[in-house]
Amino acid sequence: MEEIQIPSYFICPISLEMMKDPVTISTGITYDRENIEKWIFSAKNNICPVTKQSLITSIELTPNVTLRRLIQSWCTINASHGIERFPTPKPPVSKPQIIKLLKEAKSPKMQMKSLKTLRSIASENDANKRCMESAGAMEFLASIINNNSSEVFEEEEGFMSTKDEALSILYQLKLSENGLKSLIMSGNGEFIESLTRVMQHGSYESRAYAVMLMKDMFEVSTPTPLLSLKQEFFTQVVQVLRDEISQKATKASLQVLVHACPFGRNRVKAAEAGAIRVLVDLLLDSSEKRVCELMLILLDQICQSAEGRAELLNHPGGLAIVSKKILRVSKVGSERAIKILHSISKFSSTPSVVQEMLSLGVVAKLCLVLQVDCGSKAKERAREILKFHAKAWRNSPCIPMNLLSSYPF
Template sequence: MLTAYRNRKAARNANKIKKPVSVELDPVTIPELFRCPISHELMKDPVILSTGISYDRNNIEKWIYEDGNHTCPVTGVALTSLEPVPNHTIRRLIQDWCVENKSYGFDRIPTPRASASSAQVNAVLVLKELLSSDHEKLHEFAKIEGSIETLATLVRKPIDSTTTNASLLAIYHLVTPSTCFNQKKLLISRFHALGLTQKLIEMLVDCTRSVCEKALGVLDGLCSIDEALESAYNNALTVPVLVKKLLRVSDIATEFSVSILWKLSKYEKSVGDDESLAKEALQVGAFQKLVLLLQVGCCLETKEKAGDLLKRWNLVRGRVECIESMDFENLKRSF
């Protein structure tokens, strides 16, 4: 009897204990000042234009350098300078706001690494223009101590898209074969020795259209020597990356990709390999893409190289299970 009474009393006391109340947090609205006008998302690396409007660096650099726009996206006013300037004030405010709202899932945005100074960027841009317009300056530039190493470093350790694009274009003019090929061969060897061949292949896996075109152009120039060809040939990324770029980025990117594949195929034959490159290319859909390239049209040199590759690979095709990897709906997709 006493036990039953105690049990009933314990039950009544338990009912008196207040159950924890679940509190739902109201969603936090990101302040408009902290949103990029292009993506409407929280800015991670805010920069400001000459018009006084701030944007996230990646978005505005794509707007200017890839899309070729010279106006402010918001105001439509022509930009007096195409170089975005870091907005440290907004960045610090965003960082403080993220800390205050950490409980809502906002992580503090990191402080970006120091970007190239205006003088450094301008120097690379001037160098790019100089080398593209005056080929007689190539030899003089190569004599400057540390010049080749500096350009290679700017590509291997990217600072920003402006510097990377300008550096790649400057290197392109230095390594593209011309009448003075013996001189350029020495430059190509130096760039390859600095690890540029492998770095370019890695860059091509995931890069913007602008960088992709220039990186392919430089890689095509580097593949004029056996050392670079051997390095590219032995890299497992090379063939899949090059085949992927065919008909997906731009006409010039396709031309460079075909040229590199053609050089690699010739190299494979010269070293008496077992047609491993041909088999790999066929397995990732290169044959179908080259056939389509001839159908849609291309420049004469590319047409000849594509035809040569098809003839060589057709001999191997019957022994390889080709994978139908073409996506005709996405032929013009950049990357």
Template sequence: MPMYQPSGRRREDDTELGLGGGGQVLDVETAVKDGILGGGGGGGGLICEGGMTEKLDLKEIVEELENIEVPSVFICPISLEPMRDPVTLCTGQTYERSNILKWFSLGHITCPTTMQELWDDSITPNNTLHQLIYSWFSQKYLAMKKRSEDVQGRALELLDTLKKVKGQARVRALKDLRQVVALNSAKSTVEDNGGVALISSLLGPFTSHAVGSEALGILVNLDLDAESRRNLVQPAKISLMVDMLNEGSTDTKINCTRLIETLLNGDDCGTDTVSSLSLLVGLLRLIKEKKHQNGVLAGLRLLKALCSQEPVRNSLVSIGAIPQLIEILPNFDPECLELALHVLDSLSSLSEGRVALKDCPNTIPNLVKLLMRISESCTQLALSILWSVCELAPEECASQAVEAGLAAKLLLVIQSGCNPILKQRSAELLKLCSLNYTATLFISKCKLTRTIQ
């Protein structure tokens, strides 16, 4: 059970409420005067709709404001959650009623915070603190609700503006709408009032990159229905996205990539619709931009999805994707690395892909280093690619693999707790690697001592 540690440092909110440590109200009159208790702005926890006054439910408010920073005096020392029904013990410490009753039910006869033995086990409702908590949360909730309504009104206003303006005025309106949509409270307003169709209609063969960039930045953050997806996979719109993927800012490139991936997941868009050479070249450029990890991840995710089709795999091999990916493998984080290995494994299913992997001098060293280092999934993918390469040219590649330490790594895989299929593939690859060596020489090549160290 978590124990509350009183802090000597008072929060700014505590000072504003006139509250000190230990749950004591220092100046209730000041709190009332400042509007924290009744009277002062915020309606005292009352909300008016259509002439009807409705009292807010504290439990629902607290759940709605779960991410807000709460004054420490409102926090139960046992659960470290805001109190809804505060009660005070004879020691002067205040707790949530249900939490302190549970503490007593476990046989404790002490105060959880001070560990003093209780001379009186009665609990007294702390009505003043309850009213403070209720009023504080109510005002925060009403302020949030008002901001939300203001944002939704602004979104509707901008949608109306976009129907009327052109040129730089349209770009400014899109910029403003993009900022508004970043607030979750406005997304549904835009979606429910024809915003997706309106913004999609702005994309076409004559759309400027300034307009296109802002429009894509909005669309990528909205939920697209089937009709919107069908509209966006039109050749002219896809062509614009591909152009901006190759020529736009990094932020625009990432948004293009994410939107195309979203469209690809729909029923109305096949890989043949979007898999142009220009798109693949743009994705490879994005993946090689080391400074922008979000771009690398987005690019690899889309590349993996596109590799499900053989024509795409052939195109990737033809534009030199394999050596480019092999060279930057060591720079990837685990998530990106697994995606890149999926892509390379897909390309190794082609004869041209296997030749390209064999001809790349760093294929075997870089893949051997990954075995038993990142995850079982990465080990399995790396082994699959290594098998394809070594099987293609056993005499040339097997010896290179052994010199890179593959045999020792395979022995570790076989002796590990990996799945049986992975162990079987390791045993087969180990046998293939040993064909060009005598038993004594092969054992010496395994470098077991160094591997164990």
């Protein structure tokens, strides 16, 4: 079969594939809609790929109808060569359409039906999500979640409340940074309190959506709202961790707490919520690298408080599991695990704790750290721990002979 050459002006500059839905952006360059939407919304680029001009002021995607018809005509002419004519794409949703839908959704009788339509629109593409956000969908969905009363409807898959539906759509929107910031600052922490109630009383699915949305919000948050988090918030996030709803929910819960716990008062609240015990128990069975790193980072943060260190020492396997993760997870994991032991040695090292570290093999592991390549900071802390308790440990038979040469006498 004779090879057919596609005209160059039919080709998308990003993907080098034939355009099916050509759109022109503010710089005058035409791209395939799917590819330029991925570039702008998913990859979060704000420049034109060809001209490198900024798109911050305008990211309107104008359909290039003339070019689309030319491409479709070319496909029809070359049908004998196996070229299929693609159908005319469905026009994207417009802001007035979303505003009309939101207005209809304010009626209790129409609300669930309108929410399902919004979910369908959001699932089509990223451009629809941004259009929904600009039309006020975020504020409307948040108002439903903030409302203590919620209508419940029977669906094929079970019972579904309007609050559950609104929350899943709001998470699905993948809000812009400005949208996430406005959510976390709204109503003096009202929305965070609403998500806390969802984590306390909601279904497993809604609790997962709540903590995953909170993770997105905390990633762009300033310190101010994080400093005013209540004890109940930590209790519910730790409970989501304990229940192991899903791998995504577990990871999001860890990330939420990591963002919250650089602050002293929050470390104490996390310790009082039982975070240490849950983290140690999860570490016993966890093998996924990033999850283990997050757990060790969080343990390190909480153990910078006296309450956190006490909780770790009260757990029968606390010191053992932290020591076990050294040199077994990653460089980051080893550094955090050694930092935890450094905090314990420096501030909470009673004679019984010192003896426990020796009998559990912690001392031998620290000597091993001095012999391998695991980062200068980790080695420095390991050496300091060994020096802290040199009198108690230097002559112990628990230290293997081959590691005695590493002991910093």
